[in-house]
Amino acid sequence: MNKIRFTLFSMKDALLAFGPMTLLVLVLIASTLYFVEPAPGKKLDFVGGQENSAYDHFAQLYATELAKNQIELRVHRSQGSLDNLNQIRDPNSIVDIGFVQSGSTNQEEAEAQGLISLGSLFYEPVWIFYRSKKELNNLADLKGLRVNVGPDGYGVHKLFTQIIGVNNLSDTDFQLQKLDSMQGTAAFLDGKLDVLVMSAASDSLLVQMLLQTPGVRLFDFVQAEAYTRRLPFLSHVVLPRGIVDIGKDIPARDYHLISPTATLVAHESLHPALISLFLQAAKKIHGGANWFSDQGEFPSDRYTEIPVDPQAEKFYRSGQPFLQRYLSFWMANFLERMWVVLLTFGALALPLSKVIPPLYRWRIRSRVYRWYGQLRAVEMAMEGIEKAQRKKAAEAQLKRLDEIEEKVNQISIPLAYADELYGLRSHISFVRKRVQGEF
Structure with a gap:
């Protein structure tokens, strides 16, 4: 004692x-903490696409990447881009973030609905497959044919309407069908459809199969540059000769295509710290070279009509946040949020x-x-x-x-x-x- x-x-x-x-x-x-932004949540809802689609595949990859930082990404399936957009902007929806194709909305609507873009991720070219003894170079040549544009939730119908619109054509000039990708492809190969319109990334198995199917032609957008001027959300991409199969020389020449991009879209309520985390994952998932993009071209703050979030712009300028280069995500986020508190404590100490x-x-x-x-x-x-x-x-x-x-x-x-x-x-x-x- x-x-x-x-x-x-x-x-x-x-x-x-x-x-x-x-x-x-x-x-x-404590008074300072009242004004400090809360920590990000550890559970998020991500809307991808149909089962086994490219969107669904990529959504699972994002879930794997974010799980490395103890964040659970609950992946939800949908009909496609337009369905995703509707869920993200719906105030009663549980969805926080998802894939949306460029051209699905416009800047004014996006700002009014509180939408933000984290950037574009990859090209989704417009593939128009058809059967004909001669090559077609004008969309007017498809008038009166049975054309499949997929269900409304896909977004392909809206995209096709925009494309034919600049050709002074309308939906009534075609016999539009709305079958999903698998059903539409089967009907096309059975001769029940004349034209198959798709918008998909280059790793789509259906696209790769159709490119190698005898008798199936790919529409060549010889006026691709003109389309990108009229519809700014589109990009001019080239399918290189032999890219599908160099040995068999498929395709036998270059094809000019027009392409929207898949973008990562969220509601403005998404925590800023998660934006850089998603973009770090996007860099790993989409940063490689493929048929249409160069190494490191994506993710990008271009090709999107939805305003890019300032936090995302900062990532594109400076890369990964400084503290996250040396500390875990949660420790770095804690210090980033608490710098005001630490400064206050230091000033008093x-x-x-x-x-x-x-x-x-x-x-x-x-x-x-x-x-x-x-x-x-x-x-x-x-x-x-x-x-x-x-x-x-x-x-x-x-x-x-x-x-x-x-x-x-x-x-x-x-x-x-x-x-x-x-x-x-x-x-x-x-x-x-x-x-x-x-x-």
Whole structure:
């Protein structure tokens, strides 16, 4: 017990000295925390596409990447791009983010609906497959034919309508069918459809199969540049000769295609820290070269009519956030959110470090110093007393000194200040001798 009482540090005095200041700091930090952005959630809802589609495949890859940072990405299936867009902008939907094809909306609508783009991810060229003895170079040549554009949720129908619109054509000029990709392809190969319109990435197995099917032609958009001027969300891409099969020389020449891009779209309520995390995943998933894009071309802040979020723009300019290059995502995010708190604490720490130690020392020494007033009172009690009364007064003051000494002996003080306690005791002895000298 004595070892606890006589130590180099007094916990009680430390608490009394540090407590009020610490409480003040905590109040200030708590007030600052009120204005600090909360941490991102660990569960998100991502809308991809139909089962086994490219969108669905990529959504699963995003889920795998984000799981490395302890974030659960719940993947939901949909009909396609337009369905995804409707779910993301629906305030009652649980969906936070998903794939949307460029051209699905416009900047004014996107801003009004609180949509943000994290950038474009890959090209999704418009593939128009048909059967004909001669090559067709004008979409007007398809008038009256049975054309499959997929279900409304795909977004291909809207895209096809925009494309034929700049050709002064409308839906009524064709016999439009709305079968899904698998059913449409089967019907096309069975001769129940004349034209198959698709918008898909180059790794689509259906596209690769159709490119190698005898008798099936691919429409060559020889006016591709003109289309991109009229419809800015489209890009001019080239399917290189032999890219499908170099040995068999498929295709036997270059084909010019027009292509929207798949973009990563979210609601503006998405936590900013998650934006850079998604883009880091996008760089791993879509950063490689393929039939139409060069290494490192995607993700990109181009090719999207939906406003690109400032946090995403920062990523494209500077890359991965500095702290995330050296720390885990959660630790880096904590420091990024708490810099105001840390700055506040740092601003208070320096002056407090100069105030609190002297306050602590004063509290310890005050236990000793206050008894010097008692000793002075004893000395003053002996002054001005007549000689006949001095013996009686001295006896009273000696008794008082004994009481003081007994109380002083009960003082608990850190060893670092023991010299002052022993100094007090020697001064008590000094006063006692002076009083005894009055006998």
